[in-house]
Amino acid sequence: xxxxxxxxxxxxxxxxxxxxxxxxxxxxxxxxxxxxxxxxxxxxxxxxxxxxxxxxxxxxxxxxxxxxxxxxxxxxxxxxxxxxxxxxxxxxxxxxxxxxxxxxxxxxxxxxxxxxxxxxxxxxxxxxxxxxxxxxxxxxxxxxxxxxxx
Numbered sequence: 001x002x003x004x005x006x007x008x009x010x011x012x013x014x015x016x017x018x019x020x021x022x023x024x025x026x027x028x029x030x031x032x033x034x035x036x037x038x039x040x041x042x043x044x045x046x047x048x049x050x051x052x053x054x055x056x057x058x059x060x061x062x063x064x065x066x067x068x069x070x071x072x073x074x075x076x077x078x079x080x081x082x083x084x085x086x087x088x089x090x091x092x093x094x095x096x097x098x099x100x101x102x103x104x105x106x107x108x109x110x111x112x113x114x115x116x117x118x119x120x121x122x123x124x125x126x127x128x129x130x131x132x133x134x135x136x137x138x139x140x141x142x143x144x145x146x147x148x149x150x
Contacts, residue, residue, distance in 0.1 A: 017091075018122060018129045021051060026094035026124070027102075029059050033074065034096050037061040046074040046103060050082065050117075051092040058082045058090075075109035079116050090117030094124040102126045110136045 026049045034047025041064050049059040060077025074095065082088065093113055097103040102124045105113060110132070113121060119133035132139070 014131070017120075021092040021122065021129075023092075023094060023124055023129075026051060026057065026092065027096060027100070029057055030094050030096040031100045033059045033061040033077075034098065034100070037074070038063045040064060041066070041068070045098045046095065048074040048078045048093060048095040048105075050078050050090045050094075052082060052088040053091050054086075054088050056085060056088070058085060073106060073109050075105055075112050079112050082116060090121050092122040092124075093117065111139070114139045114141060 029049035030047040032047065033049065034045050037045035037047060039045045039062055044062075046062040047059065048061075049057055051057055058078050058081040060074045060079070060081055062074045063072045063077065065071050075093075078093075082090065090113065095103045095105050095109075104125055105123070113123065114132050114136050117132055119131060119139070121132045122129050123132060123135050125135070
């Protein structure tokens, strides 16, 4: 008789969360924003779209500058859109490059996603959907600041 194993606690909840996201709609919105990116120097256009806990979709694109250090990543624009449109928490994010496929955010942007979505925020990556806790393990966050005050 074959041995059966029970799923990990919370495994079906995580799968349900992934399945509840309309990933293709997020990808299409990210592609739309990627096409609006201002990238005259690198020609590396990026777009991103995120689902907010209240159902809104926020988005952004990268904006370069001749002074390279002040360029804005797409995720910066999305987080600005999040706060300008009422705040909330990101629950799912899809970032794309010029080919319209999933693109892994840079380190700074992973930190932005952590701050505005937390460890359970889902990110579409080139390898599939991952929670931010896997994308940015042992992340620095608000808890670290509160701990330092205490």
